[in-house]
Amino acid sequence: MHTCPVCGQLGISSWAKFRSGTLIPAVCKRCGAKSFTSPLINGLFGVVTNFGFLYSAWVAFTQWSWLPLIIFVVVLVVLELMIIKFAPLVQRRT
Numbered sequence: 001m002h003t004c005p006v007c008g009q010l011g012i013s014s015w016a017k018f019r020s021g022t023l024i025p026a027v028c029k030r031c032g033a034k035s036f037t038s039p040l041i042n043g044l045f046g047v048v049t050n051f052g053f054l055y056s057a058w059v060a061f062t063q064w065s066w067l068p069l070i071i072f073v074v075v076l077v078v079l080e081l082m083i084i085k086f087a088p089l090v091q092r093r094t
């Protein structure tokens with residue numbers, strides 16, 4: 001569970017935080033407030049994902065190896081877990 005930015009209680013599940021974005025907010029189970037992972041971090045993650053995929057696909061192609069793609073997937077999962085654990089939630093104001 002993660003701390004709600006509004007009431008400060010552990011009201012947000014990891015799954016809710018994982019899929020939260022500006023369009024689909026995570027809803028706090030304690031107070032019902034809507035929040036989402038910082039758009040800056042989500043944006044950075046998107047950029048890293050796109051470039052990381054292109055780069056690892058290119059390396060995989062030039063070296064005829066699945067290894068770069070496997071490494072990419074592992075890095076992606078680790079990054080996502082770190083975002084779930086450390087990225088701050090931001091209250092949705094609408």
Ligand SMILES: [Zn+2]
Nearest residue numbers: 004007028031
């Ligand atoms: Zn709350």
